[in-house]
Amino acid sequence: MDKTQNSGVEYSFNEIVYFLNGTKQSAILPPDLTTLEMLHHKLHMYGTKCSCNEGDCGACTVVISYPQEGTIVYEAINSCLYPAVKLHGKHLITIEGLGSPENLHPIQQALLEHHGTQCGYCTPGFVMSLFALLASISHPNMENIMAALEGNLCRCTGYQSILDAAQELSKDHDPATIVPAWCRAIEAQLFSFNEKTTVRAQVSNSLFKIDKYLQVENCRELAQLLSTHPNATLIAGGTDVMVQVNIARRHFPCLIDICGIAELKNIxxxxxxxxxxxxxxxxxxxxxxxxxxxxxxxxxxxxxxxxxxxxxxxxxxxxxxxxxxxxxxxxxxxxxxxxxxxxxxxxxxxxxxxxxxxxxxxxxxxxxxxxxxxxxNRPFQDTFIACLKTAKRKSVDISAISSAIRIDRQPEARAMLALGGVAATPVISKTFTTLWASMAEKDWQQLAEKVAAEFSPLADVRGSAEYRKQMIINHILQYGEAYNG
Ligand SMILES: Cc1cc2nc3c(=O)[nH]c(=O)nc-3n(C[C@H](O)[C@H](O)[C@H](O)COP(=O)(O)OP(=O)(O)OC[C@H]3O[C@@H](n4cnc5c(N)ncnc54)[C@H](O)[C@@H]3O)c2cc1C
Ligand code: FES
Ligand code: FES
CATH class of the missing domain: 3.30.465.10 (Uridine Diphospho-n-acetylenolpyruvylglucosamine Reductase; domain 3)
Known part of the structure; x- marks a missing residue:
C-alpha cells in the first residue's frame, strides 16, 4: 500500500496488479478512480471516449478478460462505471491495443470499408463491443450482433453501415482471427494469477468521492466488515452506485465490493x-x-x-x-x-x-x-408465466411500467399479477387474484379495467398517470391473448 503525505493529509492508496493490452502492470489507485479516469488521467490514453459518464452511450466501452468457470471470457463493460480497483487480476483491452493506423484490426478495417464511422467519437466503443462479441461467439447472427451493440450510440452514421460491417465480420471471422496473439498469451497468466492485494484504499479527508473501497473474499469477512462499518454501502456491479458517484456527485464514506466472493457467484x-x-x-x-x-x-x-x-x-x-x-x-x-x-x-x-x-x-x-x-421455486411445467416492459426505447431505457403474470393450474388453480411503476414499490395486484378466482369464464377486458382502477400511478417524464393506467390495461389484454392463444 502506498502512502503519500500531502499538506499534512495522509492518503493510503492501493496497489493492484493487472494486464493492459498484453503487458503486466501495477497501479497505485485512489478509492474513487474509475477505469476511464485511470486511462485518461493516469495513463494518458485517450482512445477510449467519455460522453455521458453514466452507462448510457457506450463511448467508453473497453473489454475485460478473466477466467470464469474454467474458460477465459471477453466482456464489454462501460469503463466510466467500472471502479479501477476491480481490474486486479484481469486483462484490460482498449482500442489502443487492437490496431494502429498502419495496421488496422479486422474490425477497424471492416468499419472503414463499410463507412461505419464519420466523426469517429463513438467508433472505439463500437469496435470494443464487436471485439467482445466476435471473441466470444463464432459467426454470430443478427440477433447476437444487435444484442452486442444495443449499448452503443452513434449520432452520425445511421447504424446500417455499422451493422453491415458487423455482418461481414461475422461471416469471415471467428475468435481465432479476431483475438490477437498477445491476448491469447495473457490467458495462461490469468488462469494462474494468484497475486494478493488487500484492496483497502482509503483517504483521510473528503476531497474524494469515495473515502474507502474495501474488497472482500468471503462471506464471514463481509459480515464482520458490515458490523464494524455501519455506514458502509455494498457495491456489486456498481451500475447504480457509480451513477450516483459520477452524476449525483454523492459522497460514499465506504464501499464494500462483494464481487470477489466466489460463493456469491453461483447458480x-x-x-x-x-x-x-x-x-x-x-x-x-x-x-x-x-x-x-x-x-x-x-x-x-x-x-x-x-x-x-x-x-x-x-x-x-x-x-x-x-x-x-x-x-x-x-x-x-x-x-x-x-x-x-x-x-x-x-x-x-x-x-x-x-x-x-x-x-x-x-x-x-x-x-x-x-x-x-x-x-x-421451479414452476410447474404447465404454469403460464410471462412478463412485459413498456419504455420509450427498446434498449437501455428505464420502463414506464413493467409487469409479470403467473397462472397456475396445479396443485390449485390460482393467478397472480405484479406491476412496477404504478406505486411506490413493486406490487402484487390483489384485485387480479381475487377477480380471477371468482370468474368462471375469464373476462380479460374486465380484469384489465378493474386492475387499472386499483392503482393511482404517478405522472413523470416517462408517462402521465392516464398513460400508465392505459399501459396496465394493454399489458393485461396482451397476457389474455397469449394465454388463450
Ligand atoms: C445505463 C443504465 C441502464 C440501466 N437499465 C436498467 C433497466 O433497463 N432496468 C432496470 O431495472 N435497471 C436498469 N439499470 C439499473 C441497474 O443496472 C440495475 O439496477 C442493476 O441490477 C444494479 O445491479 P448492480 O450489481 O450494478 O448494483 P450496484 O450498483 O452494485 O448496487 C445497487 C444497490 O444495491 C445494493 N446492493 C448490491 N448488492 C447487495 C447485496 N448483496 N445486499 C444488499 N445490498 C446490495 C447497493 O448497496 C446499492 O444500493 C440501468 C443502469 C444503467 C447505468
Ligand atoms: S461515457 Fe457513456 S457509457 Fe460511459
Ligand atoms: S460516427 Fe459520430 S457519433 Fe458515431
Whole structure:
C-alpha cells in the first residue's frame, strides 16, 4: 500500500496488479478512480471516449478478460462505471491495443470499408463491443450482433453501415482471427494469477468521492466488515452506485465490493429451489443452462434490461437491493414468489421478496445485513408465466411500467399479477387474484379495467398517470391473448 503525505493529509492508496493490452502492470489507485479516469488521467490514453459518464452511450466501452468457470471470457463493460480497483487480476483491452493506423484490426478495417464511422467519437466503443462479441461467439447472427451493440450510440452514421460491417465480420471471422496473439498469451497468466492485494484504499479527508473501497473474499469477512462499518454501502456491479458517484456527485464514506466472493457467484439447483448468488450478473443468468430450462421468463426480462455492457456488470440482486419501483426484474421475481437469504454476523434468515419492499426505496434489510442469495421455486411445467416492459426505447431505457403474470393450474388453480411503476414499490395486484378466482369464464377486458382502477400511478417524464393506467390495461389484454392463444 502506498502512502503519500500531502499538506499534512495522509492518503493510503492501493496497489493492484493487472494486464493492459498484453503487458503486466501495477497501479497505485485512489478509492474513487474509475477505469476511464485511470486511462485518461493516469495513463494518458485517450482512445477510449467519455460522453455521458453514466452507462448510457457506450463511448467508453473497453473489454475485460478473466477466467470464469474454467474458460477465459471477453466482456464489454462501460469503463466510466467500472471502479479501477476491480481490474486486479484481469486483462484490460482498449482500442489502443487492437490496431494502429498502419495496421488496422479486422474490425477497424471492416468499419472503414463499410463507412461505419464519420466523426469517429463513438467508433472505439463500437469496435470494443464487436471485439467482445466476435471473441466470444463464432459467426454470430443478427440477433447476437444487435444484442452486442444495443449499448452503443452513434449520432452520425445511421447504424446500417455499422451493422453491415458487423455482418461481414461475422461471416469471415471467428475468435481465432479476431483475438490477437498477445491476448491469447495473457490467458495462461490469468488462469494462474494468484497475486494478493488487500484492496483497502482509503483517504483521510473528503476531497474524494469515495473515502474507502474495501474488497472482500468471503462471506464471514463481509459480515464482520458490515458490523464494524455501519455506514458502509455494498457495491456489486456498481451500475447504480457509480451513477450516483459520477452524476449525483454523492459522497460514499465506504464501499464494500462483494464481487470477489466466489460463493456469491453461483447458480445452483437444490431441493428447495434455484439459488442465485448476490454477485451473479445478468449475463451469467442469460448463459445459465438451469435458468434456460426452468426460468425462461427470467432470461426474457434480463434481455430487456439495459444493454450488453451493463448486463455484463449489473446483478439481479443489485436490482432487488436498489428497490426502485421500476426495477424491471422485480414484478417477475414477485410472481416467482422469490425468497431472499439475508445474512449478517448474527446468522441468516429467509424473507419473502413481497415483504422486502417496505416503502419507496426502503427495504426490510437491517443494519449489518446483506442479501446473500435468492431462491426461486421451479414452476410447474404447465404454469403460464410471462412478463412485459413498456419504455420509450427498446434498449437501455428505464420502463414506464413493467409487469409479470403467473397462472397456475396445479396443485390449485390460482393467478397472480405484479406491476412496477404504478406505486411506490413493486406490487402484487390483489384485485387480479381475487377477480380471477371468482370468474368462471375469464373476462380479460374486465380484469384489465378493474386492475387499472386499483392503482393511482404517478405522472413523470416517462408517462402521465392516464398513460400508465392505459399501459396496465394493454399489458393485461396482451397476457389474455397469449394465454388463450
Ligand atoms: C445505463 C443504465 C441502464 C440501466 N437499465 C436498467 C433497466 O433497463 N432496468 C432496470 O431495472 N435497471 C436498469 N439499470 C439499473 C441497474 O443496472 C440495475 O439496477 C442493476 O441490477 C444494479 O445491479 P448492480 O450489481 O450494478 O448494483 P450496484 O450498483 O452494485 O448496487 C445497487 C444497490 O444495491 C445494493 N446492493 C448490491 N448488492 C447487495 C447485496 N448483496 N445486499 C444488499 N445490498 C446490495 C447497493 O448497496 C446499492 O444500493 C440501468 C443502469 C444503467 C447505468
Ligand atoms: S461515457 Fe457513456 S457509457 Fe460511459
Ligand atoms: S460516427 Fe459520430 S457519433 Fe458515431
Amino acid at each position: 445452483r439447483l437444490k431441493r428447495d429451489g434455484i439459488h442465485i448468488g448476490a454477485a451473479v450478473t445478468y449475463s451469467r443468468i442469460m448463459d445459465s443452462g438451469i435458468i434456460k430450462t426452468d426460468l425462461p421468463a427470467l432470461i426474457e426480462i434480463c434481455r430487456l434490461i439495459a444493454g450488453k455492457q451493463i448486463r455484463n456488470s449489473g446483478t439481479l440482486v443489485g436490482n432487488i437491493a436498489n428497490a426502485s419501483p421500476i426495477g424491471d426484474s422485480l414484478p417477475l421475481l414477485l410472481i416467482y414468489e422469490t425468497r431472499l437469504v439475508l445474512a449478517s454476523e448474527q446468522g441468516e434468515r429467509e424473507l419473502a421478496l413481497r415483504d422486502f419492499f417496505v416503502e419507496y426505496r426502503k427495504t426490510a434489510l437491517q443494519t449489518g445485513e446483506y442479501i446473500k442469495e435468492i431462491i426461486i
